[in-house]
Amino acid sequence: MSARNVHKNHGSRAVLRDVTIDVGDGETVALIGPSGAGKSTFLRCVHHLETVDSGHITVDGELVGYREAGGFLEPLPDREAARRRARIGHVFQHFHLFRHLTALDNVAYGPRAALRLPARAARARARELLARMGLAEWERHYPRQLSGGQQQRVAIARALAMEPGLLLLDEPTSALDPELRAEVAAVIRQLAGEQRTMLVATHDIPLVRDIADRVVFLVDGHIVEQGPAAVVLDAPAHERTRAFLTRMTTT
Template identity: 55%
Template sequence: MTNTTSEITLKVEGVNKWLGDNHVLRGVDISVRKGEIVCVLGPSGSGKSTLLRCINHLAPVEAGMIEVGGERIGYELINGVLYEQSERQVAKARQRIGMVFQHFNLFGHLTALQNVTFGPINVLKRSKGASNEKARELLGLVGLADFESSYPGQLSGGQQQRVAIARALAMEPRLMMFDEPTSALDPELVGEVLTTMRKVAEEGMTMLVVTHEVGFAREVADRVVFIDGGRVIEDGPAREVLDNPRHERTQSFLSRVN
């Protein structure tokens, strides 16, 4: 676990999201302090992944507010009226958020090193030399220093996911979000990705992790948020929520996955 400060990196307030007739998120409130690791648990279909997509404005919200680093994501308030931001404004806002998906989404025609440097060179306009130096440092952090010249097709699923983590970190985000980062992996590869995430946590990165890995949440998380039916059912210190959940829905869920 990490030391946290009072500075709020992520603020989700009263967020509602519909997908057709399905009210997926129902007034969700979550805050994450700088340096804090928050794991989000809940059954399939509870709205966990949709929440991450809303934070990144991959899915616009119908009501509520999302801020990262004190700046609103997706919308801006002008003379008391909310307007959706332009694609350019949203893209700039997303630079503050690193996102690691279930599937790795690496560029198949680029090496591991080139995948990690792509964003810094093309989006942040950093020099190739500085970007390569930083990328090699990050590949070392995720345990892939010897694989910088490998293409995704030459890497295992766990290795590809670790490259994806390094790629997200290369953009120097204020917040790292993980959407079930081990769910697409063979069981024997899960451990290496979780070990990498522990290293990232030890570096002091602010993290919001949607996961079904209760053991990881118990070991690494500062707080656990349990979501069901699009609502936050329970939110508290990780050990407290996992060992002594107050809500019977949380108790029922944990009894099946522990």
């Protein structure tokens, strides 16, 4: 994934300002920063859930949602945009599961609808992924019957079911109490160990230490500092980064 000089406004307010980030194959990059820094907005722009005002984002060398024509970017036809977006998995802070579907059908839905996988094959893939998440016995349960940690693991399984080249995780542990956080963090550590390509927006600094190859620190939509995780977390160059990390580790 490569983002170059990305700008995004919400009305008159600049939410992202000249953001340039690369995520290499098999790399985990963590986006950290205070609330309102633009982390979630950036993930949504990568997945083309929101459009950028200038700059561009590519995944696997292709623009997402656009094509270049005569030096300008123009929107892709819906079918082609959907094809490119299908290569990106997105796990949301508040799960966004289909409330009327069981855990199994939540995970099987994407491969059936977007990848045209036969129902039996989609459900077999879903069962395998739920088992990996430690949820085999919960496959027939609806989201309302699951804990927050279980719902988030279903959401991760649903994203993985699409076999994405890039996995986006938006505050995956922030809505969970400590015990449930540990369940989800263990899954994310496992994915990082498999060298999944991941971009993770989070306030969870211990998780960042466990999984991140590189860290990007955002404030007010602007990159203040980025670099190897050990450098940014243990020897940040910018005072604003140091102040943020001190606050996060003492609260």
